[in-house]
Amino acid sequence: MTEREAISDIIDAHRHLEGSLLPILHAVQDRFGYLPPNSNRLIADALRVSEADVHGVISFYHYFRQRPPGKHAVSVCRAEACQAQGCRQLEAHIKTRLGIDFHDVTDDGQFSLEPVYCLGNCATGPTVRVNNTIYGRMSAEKVDRLFERLAVDTVRLLS
């Protein structure tokens, strides 16, 4: 199935919903990891809105992305409860360790980094999310071990 066909199928499966734009964007991003350049026009045509309208919605929400994320999409919580547990230092450590800033992807495509404001894990912070898994009581050492394990798992899968 081509990318275009896949997107059209997703649109057809959701367009009957009330306020269908967000469910469609979620489904496309779930499928591809991001919103491919083609998707704006296809969605706009199907919903009879302008491409600018679709773009406006995508750009409003932090979660929607128009570039592929890393294989391991890392988010680090920057909000107050994690601040009280040292997330500012953890954030600096993660940026140094991965060699990237927020909204970037490592050169090998393994890791991307995003800020997040609260993962609801506020009694056991600092908190980090990788894809859909949430890790509590993190420290520089635990993050190092986690990233090493994730990188090794990838090598194992490839070989």
Next chain:
Amino acid sequence: MSTRLFIPRDTTALSLGADEVADLFLAQASDSCDVVRNGTRGMLWLEPLVEVDYEGERIAYGPVDVTDVAPLLAQGVLDRPVTESPLYQGPTEQIPFLARQQRLTFARCGVTDPLSIDDYRHHGGFTGLSKALTLDPQEIVDCVTQSGLRGRGGAAFPAGIKWQTVLTASGDRKYIVCNADEGDSGTFADRIIMEGDPFVVIEGMAIAGLAVGAEHGYIYLREEYPNAKLILDEAIALAESAGLLGDSLLGSGKTFHCEVRLAAGAYICGEETSLLESLEGKRGLVRAKPPLPAIEGLFGQPTVVNNVLTLASIPWILDSGAAGYAALGYERSKGTLAFQLAGNIKQGGLVECAFGLSLKELIEDFGNSSFSGRPLKAAQVGGPLGAYLPYSQWHLPMDYEAFAQVDAMIGHGGIVVFDDSADMGEQARFAMEFCKEESCGKCTPCRIGATRGVEVIDRIRNNQDVSNNLTLLGDLCDTMRDGSLCAMGGLTPVPVRSIMKHFGHELVSAGKESSL
């Protein structure tokens, strides 16, 4: 005979390895144990908390790491309480943190399997809805009004008055919207109930539907809660098959359907009108009020927008009666609130208690002071738009009006504590930075004011013309408070002002000599 273990599938438990612990028990003792994946009891510092059911009495062990499983099994944990283990916490219900609470809304949370309809029914589920089906809409609304229940999302608006407005309003159709965009740092009560007892939220929504004449509901859930999404989706499917949702609620012929809609990482969408825009598939720009969402809400129709915990409180109120609920609490803050202890706290977690206990009791008696072991300095109550309270204010009773009197708020009940290493000037800067990041951009005081706020605080912290910049910061706070369209810009000055007032020396010095 198999011994029953309870190992939570709550996000915090999972974030600390609960899946691995559960897998290990099953791998090493699959013939002699069954594992129930319950919600959390709310004692989050003990997660993963493993409970073992010995002939009906549940004994707690925690926090259990994967390396603890083999030793516990070797000690015979499946056969007898291993009192000599350092992880042994005694009978769960007798742990003081839990024993001192008044669990109404969270009565089942952590006790039952969140995805077992039978368990739900066995522990008092469906009784609120059954009662509601015997009443006419006005009687349901009256019951909620008389209970004194106020919106748990933070604004504390009387739930019954909102419902009355929707009941009275006319529209082609009406909606129930459950606001599950729990974005305030330090809050996780919505998440815990959605993951630990999702049916009570669904039952509350169905009752709201009966009360106002709505047949369709949406749960607007933040994207940051992937585990809650899984559990809610499954719970809704189960609820439909059990008649708790669908074309004929419990066989009554009354209809109510609901579905989960996923948000996309915008804090402002927790504001009710922004949420409605988002549900309609638009940018989450705040709407001017009036019209109230109760009159012109989702797709222009009369809409109840209630927080998760407001709706989850409803089944108890219907079942046990408004008077029972109104008898609890303090002054005009009726019933219980789920307080959440977060940040640098030794015993963090969820405390459901009647209003009126003090912040000090929550932080010191329940929370057992700091995680770091250092002295505590401040508590931010009510999320990122709430005030930082110094120790001298911790005697205040947890009561909406008592907090308002000192320019603070209880909000959604989140309490984030900081030890003496916190830089309060940095916290003031963050309040503005967060507003700058998350403003919807519709109104100028919020959109521009937050950016300027960061700049002014930076100048103050760099010792540039401190006196004039402090005056400017005060003016800016006034402008944002008085001129913003919604609570985001309107309340961002609250934490900033509380730091100016109580921790002013940290704002101006920033480790350097002040020029004041």
